[in-house]
Amino acid sequence: MHHRAAVLGSPIAHSLSPVLHNAGYAALGLTDWEYGRFEVDEAGLPAFVEGLAVRRDGWAGCSLTMPLKRAVIPLLDEVGEAALAVDAVNTLVFEPDGRRRGDNTDVPGLVAALRERGIERVERAAVLGAGATASSALAALAQLTDGEVTVYVRSPERAREMRELGERLGLTVLAADWADGARALEAPLTVSTTPVGATDAFAERLTATPGALFDVLYHPWPTALAAACAARGATVLGGLDLLVHQAVLQFEQFTGVPEGPLAAMRAAGEAALRG
Numbered sequence: 001m002h003h004r005a006a007v008l009g010s011p012i013a014h015s016l017s018p019v020l021h022n023a024g025y026a027a028l029g030l031t032d033w034e035y036g037r038f039e040v041d042e043a044g045l046p047a048f049v050e051g052l053a054v055r056r057d058g059w060a061g062c063s064l065t066m067p068l069k070r071a072v073i074p075l076l077d078e079v080g081e082a083a084l085a086v087d088a089v090n091t092l093v094f095e096p097d098g099r100r101r102g103d104n105t106d107v108p109g110l111v112a113a114l115r116e117r118g119i120e121r122v123e124r125a126a127v128l129g130a131g132a133t134a135s136s137a138l139a140a141l142a143q144l145t146d147g148e149v150t151v152y153v154r155s156p157e158r159a160r161e162m163r164e165l166g167e168r169l170g171l172t173v174l175a176a177d178w179a180d181g182a183r184a185l186e187a188p189l190t191v192s193t194t195p196v197g198a199t200d201a202f203a204e205r206l207t208a209t210p211g212a213l214f215d216v217l218y219h220p221w222p223t224a225l226a227a228a229c230a231a232r233g234a235t236v237l238g239g240l241d242l243l244v245h246q247a248v249l250q251f252e253q254f255t256g257v258p259e260g261p262l263a264a265m266r267a268a269g270e271a272a273l274r275g
Contacts, residue, residue: 002058005254006036009047009065011038016218016269017063020247021269022253027261042071049075052094060254061093063247069132076100082107085169086135091250103253106133109246110140110191110214113237116245119189119212120144126184127151128202129193130158133216135165137191142169144189150174152181177256183263185210192216203228210234216242219273240269 007017021035038049045068052059064072069088073079076089080103083089089102114120124147127137134151141149149171151162159175166173176183182205184190192199192215199215203224213229215222218239222230230236248260 001032003030003033003060003255004036004058005060005062006032006038007063007065008040008045009041009068010041012037012065015065015092016138016243017065017247018274019268020244020265021063021251024248024251024261024265027264028257030089030255030257032256040068042067045071046075049092049100057265058092061091061250063250064090064092066132072102076102078102080104082139085139086132086165088132088135090246091253093253104136105246105249105253106136106242107139109249110136111143112249113241113245114140114144114189114212114214116241117212117235117237119235122188122212123147124187125149126187126190127162128181128184128190128199129153130155130162131193133193134191137193137216138162138165138171138173139169140192141189142171145171146170148174150176150184151188152176152178152184154178180205185213185234187211189214192223196220196223202222206232208232213237214241215239217241217261221273224261240266240273244269 018035018037025033029180072089077099078101083102083104084202091105093101122145125141125145127134130153145270153159163173182202186207188211190213206228212235214237215226216239228235244266248262251260
């Protein structure tokens, strides 16, 4: 039987997900699997999901990127704990009985990427930004610290939303002014969740010994902030680390293979970015 999965979103042309998943299939000899991409917006999502001939046509599931992570929730029969916590689903699994299950692999992917680099627990942490990825970062940090997490944000409304999410996660969240974002790196761990260029000014104002930085961007890489932290001897993780770890967790859910081929998927992602 031919098995299929795909990434859905808009825009979708530059998604690395097909490269990662197809490399995983090749590494494990899963020749009857293929992973594609479809341009789907919020308005078109319900009809697209309904149109997939669940399992009978070999559909195992879909990865969801912006702007679909919230829009998919009403279409699901079951939503996992991590996805509920951050109100975002990036993984849609079609169960053999036809049920649609939603999950979020960004949260455990963040945790797994940090653990791979030896970061299991931190006394406190900081987050730069307050969008969807920042919410996933807070949910991940709830598993890594009992201390305070300071979020550096531009608007009081965003600050309030992050504090409320912190309360739901059992995490003490403090809000700080975006202009003071260079101070975030004084924490043992900072997760930067902002668009390209947003943190460049902070790179010039770093403390002498910044803590670990997880910058979720992967192109262009390194960011100015990542380069500045690395030059000062800090542990630095990038967007490819998150992309690969969350993709491996999706791969395992789609295929039922318990140990996804992390090294092969990472190598494929690195090669694609070099290209």
